Amino acid sequence: xxxxxxxxxxxxxxxxxxxxxxxxxxxxxxxxxxxxxxxxxxxxxxxxxxxxxxxxxxxxxxxxxxxxxxxxxxxxxxxxxxxxxxxxxxxxxxxxxxxxxxxxxxxxxxxxxxxxxxxxxxxxxxxxxxxxxxxxxxxxxxxxxxxxxxxxxxxxxxxxxxxxxxxxxxxxxxxxxxxxxxxxxxxxxxxxxxxxxxxxxxxxxxxxxxxxxxxxxxxxxxxxxxxxxxxxxxxxxxxxxxxxxxxxxxxxxxxxxxxxxxxxxxxxxxxxxxxxxxxxxxxxxxxxxxxxxxxxxxxxxxxxxxxxxxxxxxxxxxxxxxxxxxxxxxxxxxxxxxxxxxxxxxxxxxxxxxxxxxxxxxxxxxxxxxxxxxxxxxxxxxxxxxxxxxxxxxxxxxxxxxxxxxxxxxxxxxxxxxxxxxxxxxxxxxxxxxxxxxxxxxxx
Numbered sequence: 289x290x291x292x293x294x295x296x297x298x299x300x301x302x303x304x305x306x307x308x309x310x311x312x313x314x315x316x317x318x319x320x321x322x323x324x325x326x327x328x329x330x331x332x333x334x335x336x337x338x339x340x341x342x343x344x345x346x347x348x349x350x351x352x353x354x355x356x357x358x359x360x361x362x363x364x365x366x367x368x369x370x371x372x373x374x375x376x377x378x379x380x381x382x383x384x385x386x387x388x389x390x391x392x393x394x395x396x397x398x399x400x401x402x403x404x405x406x407x408x409x410x411x412x413x414x415x416x417x418x419x420x421x422x423x424x425x426x427x428x429x430x431x432x433x434x435x436x437x438x439x440x441x442x443x444x445x446x447x448x449x450x451x452x453x454x455x456x457x458x459x460x461x462x463x464x465x466x467x468x469x470x471x472x473x474x475x476x477x478x479x480x481x482x483x484x485x486x487x488x489x490x491x492x493x494x495x496x497x498x499x500x501x502x503x504x505x506x507x508x509x510x511x512x513x514x515x516x517x518x519x520x521x522x523x524x525x526x527x528x529x530x531x532x533x534x535x536x537x538x539x540x541x542x543x544x545x546x547x548x549x550x551x552x553x554x555x556x557x558x559x560x561x562x563x564x565x566x567x568x569x570x571x572x573x574x575x576x577x578x579x580x581x582x583x584x585x586x587x588x589x590x591x592x593x594x595x596x597x598x599x600x601x602x603x604x605x606x607x608x609x610x611x612x613x614x615x616x617x618x619x620x621x622x623x624x625x626x627x628x629x630x631x632x633x634x635x636x637x638x639x640x641x642x643x644x645x646x647x648x649x650x651x652x653x654x655x656x657x658x659x660x661x662x663x664x665x666x667x668x669x670x671x672x673x674x675x676x677x678x679x680x681x682x683x684x685x686x687x688x689x690x691x692x693x694x695x696x697x698x699x700x701x702x703x704x705x706x707x708x709x710x711x712x713x714x715x716x717x718x719x720x721x722x723x724x725x726x727x728x729x730x731x732x
Contacts, residue, residue, distance in 0.1 A: 289363070289370070293358060294355065294357060294359075295356070295466070296468060297335075301328045305327040305328075306349065306351065306352055307324075307350065307351075309324045309346060311337075313344065316341075317339075317341060317342065319337055322334040323361065343362075344362045346361050348360040436453070438453060439465065439467065441642075442469060456470075457469075519668075527669070529705075530702075532701045533699070534698070534717045535683075535697070535698055536696065536720075536724050537695070539695055540726065540728075542563075544728065555622070559629065563654075564628070564652070565621060566724070567652060567675075567677060569616065569730050570724050571616075572596045578712070578716045579593075580708070581712065585704060585707040596617040596650070597612050597616065598652060599650065599651035600631065601651060601652065601653040602636075610645055610668065611631035614647070650671055651674040652674075653676050656678055657679070672703065672704040673704065673716075675699055677699050678698040678699065680697045701713055
């Protein structure tokens with residue numbers, strides 16, 4: 289009998305909520321098939337089975353939550369006896385029952401059991417603690433009869449950094465090597481941090497039901513919104529923010545964009561380049577020139593990133609999500625445009641995967657399309673800076689003693705003073721301004 293555990297699908301994830309079971313008790317399950325849809329603090333995602341067999345028992349019903357590493361289902365042979373629930377000693381993690389929105393309290397009594405459902409009291413005994421807290425043994429690769437269990441995301445990340453994962457011990461189900469294991473190894477061997485997922489949220493989350501009490505309406509916070517509050521509060525309280533604003537003439541940038549789009553329209557796969565695509569490229573190149581801005585603060589040392597992964601803030605009705613354009617410095621402008629449009633569409637439809645919005649080293653937040661003149665943005669930990677971009681506005685300026693109207697754009701850099709000094713931030717902002725005012729350099 290194999291236990292399906294709640295997987296960890298993000299650095300800030302502590303528990304997951306079962307939105308629906310795709311497979312039901314008694315169904316045949318094949319390895320790699322989707323078992324259930326889980327809501328995390330970042331995204332709704334379908335989890336896959338790591339074993340084949342019959343789904344014998346569902347341990348966590350729909351609407352309930354379970355911590356990382358807790359058992360949520362049992363898979364085995366049709367005639368295999370179910371294990372007896374271990375005697376509770378208060379040490380095992382338990383599932384959280386769904387909340388009764390009308391009463392505003394957790395449900396403690398449930399109606400008669402339906403097929404495929406279990407009451408909370410029944411499931412609690414099967415839930416397991418995480419390896420870190422209960423010493424659950426993981427299976428070393430050497431004992432897996434030569435077979436290496438590694439997720440596709442972890443394999444891709446290991447190959448990208450040329451890491452030998454064959455000697456690693458995985459912390460996933462049945463010793464499977466997962467993305468977190470590779471990132472932890474990178475942090476130790478290459479001084480690269482385990483990059484937490486962005487604090488913003490995708491569109492897939494349904495708005496929680498509001499509760500009217502007297503003259504006010506109480507709107508419960510979802511897991512995603514709680515994460516936003518926690519992460520942004522942490523950023524403002526721990527990172528001493530300071531701000532610098534620069535005004536950029538966008539005349540030449542607009543001309544270059546027009547020429548690129550005329551060229552791109554004739555491409556077999558036409559794409560429209562936005563101002564934001566050009567800004568992302570300029571920021572990426574500026575980070576290459578000034579890697580001291582592409583850093584994270586780690587108490588007694590700074591961690592300088594070798595890769596330039598630009599987070600692109602995408603505004604949704606439910607909040608903000610920050611997909612990441614990886615290696616933006618190495619991509620051509622048309623590649624950046626295609627990738628940004630792909631990620632933005634996935635964000636709007638709630639189909640982003642965890643790897644789509646994790647690992648950013650710098651973020652660009654653009655509110656120019658909302659007619660915002662300028663603003664300051666909160667740094668996205670563990671990054672040390674974020675660029676806030678305002679709208680392009682016709683502005684009277686003095687050129688050669690004459691007052692003329694030029695299109696100008698305000699950008700504001702928020703920096704963490706623990707990691708980036710003022711002069712360094714100023715030089716970085718100068719480089720961004722230079723690249724955008726003389727944009728031909730973006731093509732070189």
